[in-house]
Amino acid sequence: MPTTTILNPISRRSLLGGLAASSALAVLHPFSVLAATNQAHLRIMETTDLHVHVFPYDYYADKPNDTLGLGRTASIIDTIRAEATNTILVDNGDFLQGNPMGDYIAYKRGMKEGDTHPIISAMNVLGYDCGTLGNHEFNYGLDFMFNVLNGANFPVVCANLTKGALAADPRQDALFLKPYVIIDREVKDGAGQAHAIRVGLIGFVPPQIMTWDAKNLEGKANARDIVKAAAAWVPQMREEGADIVIALSHSGIGQQAYTENLENASVPLAALDGIDAIVTGHSHLDFPGPKFAGLRGVDNAKGLISGKPGVMGGFWGSHLGLIDLLLEREAGVWRVVDSTSEARPIYRREEKKVIAEVGDKPEVLAAAQKDHEATLAYIRTPVGKTSAPLYSYFALVADDPSVQIVSQAQTWYIRDMLKDTEHKDLPVLSAAAPFKAGGRGGADYYTDVPAGDIAIKNVADLYLYPNTVQAVVVTGEQVRNWLEMSAGIFNQIPPGAVDAALINGDFPSYNFDVIDGVTYQIDLSQPAKFDKDGNLVNPEANRIRDLLFDGKAIDPAQKFVVATNNYRAGGGGHFPEIAADKVVFVAPDTNRDVIVRYIVEQGTINPSADTNWKFAPLKNTSVVFDTSPKARPFLTQVKAIAIEEAGDGVEGFARFRIRL
Missing domain, CATH: 3.60.21.10 (Metallo-dependent phosphatases)
Structure with missing residues (x-):
């Protein structure tokens, strides 16, 4: 040796x-x-x-x-x-x-x-x-x-x-x-x-x-x-x-x-x-x-x-x-x-x-x-407009416009693709994750598109990978476990904790799927049900609370179409029970192309987050997370939770506090 x-x-x-x-x-x-x-x-x-x-x-x-x-x-x-x-x-x-x-x-x-x-x-x-x-x-x-x-x-x-x-x-x-x-x-x-x-x-x-x-x-x-x-x-x-x-x-x-x-x-x-x-x-x-x-x-x-x-x-x-x-x-x-x-x-x-x-x-x-x-000429080609800024500074802690627009485009596309199929009457949900959310990419690794013209470079910024759109059919219970897996990005937070670290740095942000079309809360006092590799580690844990579809508690047996990408639908990320056998539609189009087509059709998009998820309240408890210093001007735009500055993070990041 x-x-x-x-x-x-x-x-x-x-x-x-x-x-x-x-x-x-x-x-x-x-x-x-x-x-x-x-x-x-x-x-x-x-x-x-x-x-x-x-x-x-x-x-x-x-x-x-x-x-x-x-x-x-x-x-x-x-x-x-x-x-x-x-x-x-x-x-x-x-x-x-x-x-x-x-x-x-x-x-x-x-x-x-x-x-x-x-x-x-x-x-x-x-x-x-x-x-x-x-x-x-x-x-x-x-x-x-x-x-x-x-x-x-x-x-x-x-x-x-x-x-x-x-x-x-x-x-x-x-x-x-x-x-x-x-x-x-x-x-x-x-x-x-x-x-x-x-x-x-x-x-x-x-x-x-x-x-x-x-x-x-x-x-x-x-x-x-x-x-x-x-x-x-x-x-x-x-x-x-x-x-x-x-x-x-x-x-x-x-x-x-x-x-x-x-x-x-x-x-x-x-x-x-x-x-x-x-x-x-x-x-x-x-x-x-x-x-x-x-x-x-x-x-x-x-x-x-x-x-x-x-x-x-x-x-x-x-x-x-x-x-x-x-x-x-x-x-x-x-x-x-x-x-x-x-x-x-x-x-x-x-x-x-x-x-x-x-x-x-x-x-x-x-x-x-x-x-x-x-390439510079290519990326600067405009495809439409956005009525509000698209940014991912808070994508890991609140419903987010950069993820919202991806889900809007995927839902629009899949509804049209399935309208003449046997799945036409099933409700369509959409799963999307933030790709640029700091982490190993550093304090500048975030999406930030101002209101106004959207160019191809902005769409590529929203969706980094040349994935193709796919749709899976899953049950309400599988939707719940999908979200339980995603919630593994958060550390367990004891009630009463002061400025506890919120984010599990070993969990990749591209596996933090937000599912649009349902509403839910995430209870941080619970341990993660699954580890980052999809292994069931805490069978009794339930971080996902108040999971509602159409304003009612989700039926575990009800079937849903979920629009996603080929990586997730094929088992990427080890999400429980999400694999190729659930796929009902394989698109010829990339997710990025679908976003471009959606923007072109809409002309002007409204990417405002609909606040379909949030953290469950924990009395006298606060958590901290790091994001870009450039996030500060957007603090007042975040809905459902109050975020405040908490000093400097490391390696150029800024630290923020959420009082749960």
């Missing part, structure tokens, strides 16, 4: 003079300086979850943003390469979808034969050695994805994406891509002597793609368990002469215990014999980092995952993941004897300000310049 010495990233940045782009300022890593005659330093550089962010630009806000962009991350790569005698650059997936440039290419410009996607053009500038797939690569369909991959000047590998049924032996699977590559390199040891080394790179995607993108993959592809695929292929890599094996795991750092088809499988994956280091992603976090302190199987201080060097390089280009390996060669065999890991940021925060640590790499921006300009 390797030992690890952690460098102080702040002192390194000061030594590098703020990570200026000039490699002349680079300071060699200690492994390069101190390597012995039979030792060599190998640096692994990782980007992950780029989501089409080439430019340091927020297309939703239509303004520059210093916290993101491969053009910024790229500007430090030359310096970082110069800090080491031997380097490898990899991408860990989720590069193809995630901002309006991705949608513009997929839906407007298209990909003709010979075209190169702007994210690939930018990546080609940097000389990547290898990449793997993320779950969002499949959002636009397999044909589109492979057209994009054809433009890459580097191999893309995936060991668990198959063309059909899974074989008895994973090595017999009909794979779409090579499971791995072995690249031949020459490394210099501490004495300057050159040695050959063969580095194996193997990639993995979460098997949940078969649920999340069933519309694009069902009948065309399959996905194998990550750990089982690795257990089959890694020994073969060794047999073929790989001296070092690096796993490109588009999978988060989750539980230590292995269970089949884990979404976040990086801890048991790293534990496999034969894997020397692992780059991770998917979770939009940085490792080593405080979010992983105390997690079983993870040494956050030393940057180890199951005892192996690991890293997670943030998201949208916010960090460059770095693993430094000190390799030792004995009897012709290379092994890792020491390591360091670091997620190096492109910016820092000073109080409430974002300070850029780096500038742009012009060659990377130039590679995507034309598509950037075309």
Whole structure:
């Protein structure tokens, strides 16, 4: 098992003079300086979850943003390469979808034969050695994805994406891509002597793609368990002469215990014999980092995952993941004897300000310049007007206009689609969740559209993902449990508590579904009925109170149509009893397209929240939550609850209080 010495990233940045782009300022890593005659330093550089962010630009806000962009991350790569005698650059997936440039290419410009996607053009500038797939690569369909991959000047590998049924032996699977590559390199040891080394790179995607993108993959592809695929292929890599094996795991750092088809499988994956280091992603976090302190199987201080060097390089280009390996060669065999890991940021925060640590790499921006300009023209196209502002600053604590308009559009669409079907007489409800609600995205990660014109960029801001509309038929009891699951985003609050923390930070906001068409209260004194993975943990708990339909207590047996998206209808989020067998309508249209069509038809929309849900009163009890400081002007617009300022939060957030 390797030992690890952690460098102080702040002192390194000061030594590098703020990570200026000039490699002349680079300071060699200690492994390069101190390597012995039979030792060599190998640096692994990782980007992950780029989501089409080439430019340091927020297309939703239509303004520059210093916290993101491969053009910024790229500007430090030359310096970082110069800090080491031997380097490898990899991408860990989720590069193809995630901002309006991705949608513009997929839906407007298209990909003709010979075209190169702007994210690939930018990546080609940097000389990547290898990449793997993320779950969002499949959002636009397999044909589109492979057209994009054809433009890459580097191999893309995936060991668990198959063309059909899974074989008895994973090595017999009909794979779409090579499971791995072995690249031949020459490394210099501490004495300057050159040695050959063969580095194996193997990639993995979460098997949940078969649920999340069933519309694009069902009948065309399959996905194998990550750990089982690795257990089959890694020994073969060794047999073929790989001296070092690096796993490109588009999978988060989750539980230590292995269970089949884990979404976040990086801890048991790293534990496999034969894997020397692992780059991770998917979770939009940085490792080593405080979010992983105390997690079983993870040494956050030393940057180890199951005892192996690991890293997670943030998201949208916010960090460059770095693993430094000190390799030792004995009897012709290379092994890792020491390591360091670091997620190096492109910016820092000073109080409430974002300070850029780096500038742009012009060659990377130039590679995507034309598509950037075309995207700007695309997102600025008006489609209608709104009579009131659309914002998500309070979307987790009160009925909210940004969620309301999504539900209005979904209800309008599904009623029309089902009007001539057997389900025409069933009442239609709508489930929608806030996508931009702060959290890991930071204090600026909120929707804020002023009253007046609505452009495509605003609709994309309201609904970030290219989901398609689906409808399910469920009972009143299943509606109740759907809401019980959603209410898991809140901590349990003891009556009489003073300024208790309201939000459970481990519960993603995109799983906080508000169901429109019913009214209800949420009793925070009760424990959560389900955990974030949909497991029933408190069977007797009932947070959802006074659940009414049409002014009367909901009938547990009554049937309802619920308009939602393909992710939720297919089982995404692990909501109890919500799965593909409940689906009665699969739309050809994306949720975003439906919102655009609704706005166009209405001309002017009224997104005012109808206050169909609120917290149940708790005497002498107060809670606090963090949101953007930009929320302050909207305090008086929030109905049903009184919100007051409570000082500053952390990392640029503002804190607010609710007296229950």
